[in-house]
Amino acid sequence: MWKGGKGALHESNVVEGKEEGVGCVITSLSSGIKLHQLRKCDSLVCVLSPTFQTYREVTKLTFSGVKDTWSNADLIATLGAWEDKLAAGLQKAIDFNGGFVPTYFQWTATEYEYTEGEDDLGNPFVKVSAFEPTVLQKFLEGPVRYMKTLEADAKSEIYTAVKTSPIYDSVLQMFKISESLKELSPNVGRLAVFAAGWLENESVWLHMSYKFYLELLRGELWDEFWLEAKTGLCPFMEPSVYGRPLTEASSFIVSSANPDPNLWGQGFVSRLSGSTAEFLSMYNYMMSGPKPFSLDDDGNLQLTLAPVLPSWLFDEEENTISFTFLGAVSVTYHNPDMLNTWSIDSVDKIVLTMTDGSTTEVDGGVLGTDDATSVRNLEVTALDFYYASSS
Incomplete structure (x- = not known):
């Protein structure tokens, strides 16, 4: 499995099975994509399908345990090529559907030849060399x-x-x-x-x-x-x-x-x-934003709540709205101008109420390492965020 990538601290990664496992699949996929890009093969599926089939057969019961080391540079280049291929395929599908992202395709075999054998119902096996795609109706x-x-x-x-x-x-x-x-x-x-x-x-x-x-x-x-x-x-x-x-x-x-x-x-x-x-x-x-806990430029823990709440959700008399953070911390936002929170420039202050009943006031909208740690450790029972008022 890929365990690194851009920004990884180590220089190499380990994949399972160079000759018969994931390593073999990585190599075969990359070769197949390159051949298809160079137009040296008509069907990418026909090139890649044997790779997947072989992998399933070899790993059906167990893995060999053989490991192979890949450099981050090689993996990044390989995965980048895969990403580019997938992106190109997605765009091709969107263009094929007139600009709307498709969900389902129906494929009709247009060119095929009969091979030996038949299924349990007596239908003959065929080898298909060409399909005609049709996009089904629009789905969400x-x-x-x-x-x-x-x-x-x-x-x-x-x-x-x-x-x-x-x-x-x-x-x-x-x-x-x-x-x-x-x-x-x-x-x-x-x-x-x-x-x-x-x-x-x-x-x-x-x-x-x-x-x-x-x-x-x-x-x-x-x-x-x-x-x-x-x-x-x-x-x-x-x-x-x-x-x-x-x-x-x-x-x-x-x-x-x-x-x-x-x-x-x-x-x-x-x-x-x-x-x-x-x-x-x-x-x-x-209620709390996409990433409440984060690291600052120096790698220190900090807490920043960035709710996305419309003005009409706030209590009209108190100009507040509350919720429970981390299952135990009561958070109240004070919105004096009754604005959508994403349009408010800044938080004036934060008041922390500790489990012993004491309070601490912090200027601005970011809690530093000590306070953020206290919140995460549930040593804080309540947080009150006071948005700055324009008046």
């Missing part, structure tokens, strides 16, 4: 997965493309798992079997839409995130429409594509796994 998953690989400034274009596509349900103001699948062949599986707006067929799949919202946060599209959160996150939905507790996620929400308007917006099948995990990731980000 492709753009979401792609966004996870992008830098923050590149995610805005994906958001706009998805919002202006048929994936967006303008009635519910939510994002469906797909556009209409009525033209989809039943050969692809159960997707097209369900009624429109139900389950995998054009419903609002919370696990996937939550992933989309999380990427908006990570892309620093905070205005866009909170615009969508008002209608797309369960806590802000209308209980009488959603039909279940707002603290409980659902597998899917019936979209306006469904023929029964009485079901639109209703959640079905309680879900406590994927969508809940995505919500917790969003919650931690919006």
